[in-house]
Amino acid sequence: MTLEILKIKEELRDLIDAYAYLSDEKKIPEVMGLFTPDATYKVYMGDFLAANVSGTETMEKEFNGHASLVKTYFTMNGQHTVKIDGDTATGVSFSQIKMIRASEGKSILTDYSVKYDDKYVCLNGKWLIKERIGYFIIVEERPFNG
Template identity: 75%
Template sequence: MTLETLRAKEELRDLIDAYAYLGDEKKIPEVMDLFTQDINYKVYMGGNLVADVLGRENMEKDFNVHAALVKTYFTMNGQHTVKIDGNTATGLSFSQLKMIREVEGQDVLTDYSVKYEDNYVFQDGKWLIKDRIGYFMIIETRNLNQ
């Protein structure tokens, strides 16, 4: 493995970690900087396509609407495997995502186990996510005790 490949793998891992960190902090404009202008983002839950967003502007609108409904995000990233081919790469990563929302005065925790399939491009000196498919594999919801 070349030094260039190792560097690219580290930068790609930093990219998916930045997505988690910035998302948890609701820094939506900074999250958008991690994507190409023509990002295509799809979400599947229970095997059904529930979101298909094209373009950074549309994605920012969707993320802002969603973030307004969530009190707290907490993300832990797990495995991340990439295949690099010059200025493009594909990746598979796994995350545990927790969200707290208020429903009828009660804090409700939703815990998601997510598999992401990504296509990346190296553009303007940095790696960006060009396409992302999120497969929400396991979803658990429960009231939090206070």
């Protein structure tokens, strides 16, 4: 493995970590800066396609709408495997996401176990997400007393 490949792998890992950090802090405009302008984002809950948006302008509206319903996000990234092919790459990553929302005057904690399939592209020396598909594999919801 060359130093160049190692550098790219680190940049791609930093990209998905930045997605988690910025999303947790609800910095949606900054999150959009991690995507190509024509990016696509899909979410599957089991076999159900729950979201399918294209373009960062539309994505920003969707993300802001979702974030407005959430009191707190907390994301832990796990494995991240990439295959690099010049200025493009594909990746698989896994995350644990916790969300706290209000429902009927109570706080509800939802735990998500997520697998992301990503396509990345390097534009002007910067790696960006071109396509992200989130598979929400395990979803657990319970009252939160914290």
